[in-house]
Amino acid sequence: ILAAFLPQFYGSRPPPRTILVSHDLTEATLIEQGLAEMHKLKYGVSVMAPQRGDKKRIIDFVAKNAQEALVRHAIERAGDAAGLAKVAEIFGLDEAPQRIEIYDNSHVQGTNKIGAMVVAGPEGFRKNAYRKFNIQTTDTGDDFAMMREVMTRRFKRGLEEGHQGDPDKWPDLLLIDGGVGQLNAVMEVLDNLGIADDFAVVAISKGPDRNAGREWFHRRDEMPFQLPIDDVGLMYMQRLRDEAHRFAIGTHRARRGKAMIASSLDEIASIGPSRKKALLQHFGSGKAVERAGLADLEAVPGISKAVARVIYDHFHGS
Structure with missing residues (x-):
């Protein structure tokens, strides 16, 4: 695996003079020659598996970090599975959602308005599916109008491109950062597009003290409710909401920086x-x-x- 990985990894980037690996490779000489020829290098490349000294300590350190990262990834994936199952239970879904879309808007007094969509599923966050919306709504500071614009653009385009019903591109669940007002704005758009029954929609608002764990959950025609602070589903949805907030704030800051320039x-x-x-x-x-x-x-x-x-x-x- 490692022998196949090195040419692939360095295929689009020049290799260093020395590549340290965890164990001897019988193909080391071929890899060295191939990389040098591929990049027309004026220097030689050495692929080596150190057995002692500082370089061996570097390899041991990297291997330890990789092992810990693999464990963290496995735990996170297990947590995602448990979180998805709990979310399905909380909202009465037939099965664990395969695609959750989380929305958050960001602006400062109505300027540099950004809508952010984050996507998550059994495989974790799907960052290649994230999307940002440069909001054109002229009503300064009208959060509900901004949400209507984001929803209209997202789902009108999805319908035009034939994504409805495609589990890879059409959500099972929408999580909206906001309260009843944002929920109503979203449902108004979905009603107009005729897709209000395609998926579950939930708005998440923070309590009056804005502390994590005190969130209220809002759904159409249902009483708002809270979850126990140690609920697995709550913790999972907090992580989704925080990622949407991070993406929205980061995108907004980038746009504001360009505007200042x-x-x-x-x-x-x-x-x-x-x-x-x-x-x-x-x-x-x-x-x-x-x-x-x-x-x-x-x-x-x-x-x-x-x-x-x-x-x-x-x-x-x-």
């Missing part, structure tokens, strides 16, 4: 991406560029005296 420099026709990057790296912010003197602007690498004059005049007047 798109400063008043964008108003200057002669300032392209490379010059803007040079200015921001030199001064630290768009505001600092605005306050800079002509000599300071001329000192920026890649900014000519003529361009510096254009920038200075833009902010200070000709």
Whole structure:
């Protein structure tokens, strides 16, 4: 297995001079020659299984970490199976869900609005199925309108692409970060699309003290309820919700960072991406560029005296 893995792993990346492995490989010489020829290396590659010294200690350390990671993965998978079974029991599903979609929205006072969809199932989190939505809803801070937009875009497209009923692409369960208002917004969209009965929908809201373990669960036409703090299903759904929140916040921060960089420099026709990057790296912010003197602007690498004059005049007047 290891002999087949090395050429595959280093097929798209240049190998180091020394590759340490846990045991001797009869194919070591062939692998060394193949990697050198594949990447047209000017240096030799050595595949070795150290028996003593620092390199042996490195291999032992890596093997120990790999074994511990494998155990953690097995425990997590077992936990996922138990969590899925408990979720099915809690919500009266016929079987453990194969695809759960978790939704969370993020914004700051209605700006840089992001909707996030995280997907989980028996195999754990399916990160290749995560999706982000750049929300276009114009109503500043209207969380319900944002949720309606996300649901409409997600499921209208799914219907158009023929995903309905496909267990790999169509959910068994939706978990919504929010309360009754978000639940109603979601159900309104699903009703309009005629798919409200396709899967279970649950909104999860935090209690007044916002402590983990005090969550309320909301479903259409049912009384909200809480679960015991040590409930396996509760802990599993907390992990799903936290992952959706992490993904939403991370995506929102990335978008907000791009928006901040798109400063008043964008108003200057002669300032392209490379010059803007040079200015921001030199001064630290768009505001600092605005306050800079002509000599300071001329000192920026890649900014000519003529361009510096254009920038200075833009902010200070000709």
